[in-house]
Amino acid sequence: MVTPINELSKHAGEIVTLQGWLYARTDKGKLVFMQVRDGTGIAQCVVFKREVDEQTFESALHLPQESSLIVTGEVRADPRAPGVPGGYELGVKSLQVIQRAAEYPISPKEHGVEFLMDNRHLWIRSSRQWALLRVRATVMRAIRSWLDSQGYVEMSTPVLTPSAAEGTTNLFEVGYFDEKAYLAQTGQLYNEADIFAFNKVYCFGPTFRAEKSKTRRHLTEFWMVEPEMAFCDLDQLLEMEEQFVSFIVQTALHENENELKVLGRDLSKLATITPPFPRVTYDDAVKKLHELREQAQDDEQRQLLEMTWGMDFGAPHEAALTQLYDKPIFVTGFPSAVKAFYMEPYPGRPEVCKSADMLAPEGYGEITGGSERISDPDLLLKRIHEQGLPEAAYRWYIDLRKYGSVPHSGFGLGVERTVAWICGIEHVREASPFPRLLNRLYP
RNA sequence: UCCUCGAUAGCUCAAUGGUAGAGCAACCGGCUGUUAACCGGUAGGUUACUGGUUCGAGUCCAGUUCGAGGAGCCA
Structure with a gap:
């Protein structure tokens, strides 16, 4: 019977069969240690020269890395045994060797980013990437299961x-018979139509941005989940978001402890992610940033933290602000001028809007962006005109406000940024199986 | 688009303007507990590309290409 490696501990003392690939090998004379991975984990398989026939021993001794194999033996507990989960x-x-692999390019040593990205199709077999992408799968499952x-x-x-x-500079253009079409960078406007039929909805899929961004937080193709709720104001939105994100983090923590250990993640920093999350208004955030700027040691940092009311946050602002907290924070009430046309202004204070960005701790930046949407048809039309947007293109969207308009809110959560934060990795490119970046379309 | 840095063996990196080197991976050998083992040996090179300076260029100069980090951009 074939046993998955992550269930080996249930079979101590039994004879089991593993199907997998040789992850690493070393030998000590009459003893060969094979690290075998099968997709569920990594297990050490020990071949003693005296316990097997000569052909089997020779085969094990010279088997190349990543060869496919089927191996049968007795499971035994041994604290020295490495692996995932190990023990x-x-x-x-x-x-039984299925195939002797050709010389494998990725050795268990350090490699450069370009080399690894060129070999992404092989790199995903490495234990760190394997762990990371399993956490991603858990995050995606947690998203769906909670909603x-x-x-x-x-x-x-x-x-x-x-x-x-609006501007098409950050959209990917594709041919659509005789006209042009663009790859979606959000499903939100369609979500707003859907809530009037289904009340609470979400869309979940890839989204595309042709931005020439070259940072550790940007992909040109990434996955985003966008929930949208009818009869929901900004306060209710924030409560929902903190429940949702906490559930995702706790699910990953409980279901992927082995994977997070492979990644060397400090689990205590995830255990604290529970509601409520701190709320900071944009006004207060600007004041805090002024204080942080005065405390800054060097001129360069001081220059990066320059801030006047009305500016959008840059990456340095987000990083400095979130370092004050050990949970994600909401920054609410951004200036209407730097946010989208559809965001509901605050009553009596139209220069700020009912927007909310969730900034992850440890400098991971914005993981959700959302708002209460304008529900009044006249105000929406006014905003469209103010922004110089063509009314005709938004006809159906304006229609939604004419037939039973209600207060409603929604947000988008970026999967790769969330995974990068949960896993504690440097760059979002590793949080996608085959990431698409400014200079990367292969493999 | 801007700033900074980089490109040498399959990989990670060395090499005053003067014979191209190491570790790992590969291959051969040794070792009954390895954790990126260790020890001995073998093989492995159009120094990104184009041009220039020089008796002589991996090294200096110019341009090009590609990459990395950061900024901007990210309704």
């Missing part, structure tokens, strides 16, 4: 969208 190893009785359990209806939004009303 159990296989005393090999027989070994489904709370009565949200998953409603797909189109990836191919008509010629954008």
